[in-house]
Amino acid sequence: MSNSQPEGGRASSPDVDGDMSRAIAEAARLITGAGKLALACHVSPDGDALGSMLALHHLALANGKPSLASWPEPFVVAPHYQFLPGLDLVTKPADFPPDPEVMVTFDCGSVGRLGELGPIAERSRWVGRLVVLDHHASNECYGSVNCVDPAAAATAVVVRRLATELGWPLNREAAMCLYTGLVTDTGRFQYHNTTPAVFALAEELSTFDLPICDMSRQLFEEHRFAYLKLVAVCLERAELDVDLRFVATWVTDEDFQRFDVSIEETEGLIDLVRRAAEAEVSCVLKESPEGIRVSLRAVEETDVGAIATRFGGGGHRFAAGFTSAGTVAEVLAQIRGALATGG
Numbered sequence: 591m592s593n594s595q596p597e598g599g600r601a602s603s604p605d606v607d608g609d610m611s612r613a614i615a616e617a618a619r620l621i622t623g624a625g626k627l628a629l630a631c632h633v634s635p636d637g638d639a640l641g642s643m644l645a646l647h648h649l650a651l652a653n654g655k656p657s658l659a660s661w662p663e664p665f666v667v668a669p670h671y672q673f674l675p676g677l678d679l680v681t682k683p684a685d686f687p688p689d690p691e692v693m694v695t696f697d698c699g700s701v702g703r704l705g706e707l708g709p710i711a712e713r714s715r716w717v718g719r720l721v722v723l724d725h726h727a728s729n730e731c732y733g734s735v736n737c738v739d740p741a742a743a744a745t746a747v748v749v750r751r752l753a754t755e756l757g758w759p760l761n762r763e764a765a766m767c768l769y770t771g772l773v774t775d776t777g778r779f780q781y782h783n784t785t786p787a788v789f790a791l792a793e794e795l796s797t798f799d800l801p802i803c804d805m806s807r808q809l810f811e812e813h814r815f816a817y818l819k820l821v822a823v824c825l826e827r828a829e830l831d832v833d834l835r836f837v838a839t840w841v842t843d844e845d846f847q848r849f850d851v852s853i854e855e856t857e858g859l860i861d862l863v864r865r866a867a868e869a870e871v872s873c874v875l876k877e878s879p880e881g882i883r884v885s886l887r888a889v890e891e892t893d894v895g896a897i898a899t900r901f902g903g904g905g906h907r908f909a910a911g912f913t914s915a916g917t918v919a920e921v922l923a924q925i926r927g928a929l930a931t932g933g
């Protein structure tokens with residue numbers, strides 16, 4: 591990969607494009623033939639996971655195709671995504687059909703990221719009815735049809751392409767959702783995955799009279815005052831290892847309780863930490879009921895996707911994560927060890 595953006599990535603080859611065209615056509619055929627769709631995105635959904643899933647949900651419903659959309663527990667949405675149209679039309683994972691006619695997953699690199707919906711995805715694959723829409727190079731291609739394009743800046747780009755193939759015209763709700771995926775996964779059109787194709791899609795979406803200013807503030811700017819106080823504590827305790835060019839901080843259970851801030855609310859903390867000019871790799875560790883949740887970012891040289899994969903997670907070359915057992919100190923020591931031995 592020659593670029594250095596947190597999301598997305600690789601230059602595509604003609605073969606990849608051909609494979610994608612075939613996969614998109616096959617996905618459209620499956621979806622067209624289905625009486626009902628069951629959509630799912632990855633656990634702890636981000637803007638691209640929610641945005642790309644809700645966009646297809648809106649388009650299916652607008653085109654007379656019954657559809658439901660869900661994600662695994664904890665079935666919550668970060669406050670900065672709560673403006674997304676369609677969140678009133680989602681289904682609890684407990685109510686997800688055990689044998690969907692056609693299941694579609696979004697932005698999800700592996701079955702494990704689907705939590706309790708994973709076994710349903712596996713059954714759907716067995717009967718040839720699992721469509722995977724994604725842009726992670728590390729995607730395990732666990733679907734019966736895999737529309738995985740690492741050159742796409744966001745899964746939203748893949749969904750836009752599929753909608754064209756389906757003959758489903760965009761509407762304003764879907765455009766808002768797709769724009770959210772595009773603007774979050776390109777870091778507000780700042781990462782190196784911000785290609786001419788990204789601007790072309792943004793231009794198309796903006797013709798739907800999107801509330802760009804309001805969306806930007808919701809997505810990137812506005813936080814409760816309590817969050818700012820938590821950030822102050824986390825930045826104060828941040829550690830910089832000049833030799834390793836590594837900066838890290840962490841959020842404890844006690845911090846979450848003391849400031850009454852949810853883990854979902856802290857998604858953007860890594861974007862503050864990774865500003866440190868001295869660091870090539872940045873890291874935020876968060877105590878959660880599932881273990882220590884780790885976010886990693888790299889500026890240009892280190893493949894943090896490979897490091898995260900080694901710890902049982904995944905992601906992109908410049909933005910990745912994993913969840914691990916142990917304490918913050920133990921997991922941090924393991925990450926330092928991985929960096930010290932060359933990543």
Ligand code: 5GP
Nearest residue numbers: 699885886903904905906909910911912913
């Ligand atoms: P974040 O640090 O924002 O949670 O995640 C950064 C990137 O890594 C995203 O593309 C996200 O989907 C991916 N990622 C985060 N945690 C995991 C994980 O546990 N497993 C996998 N496969 N990918 C992850």
Ligand code: MN
Nearest residue numbers: 638697745775
């Ligand atoms: Mn994405």
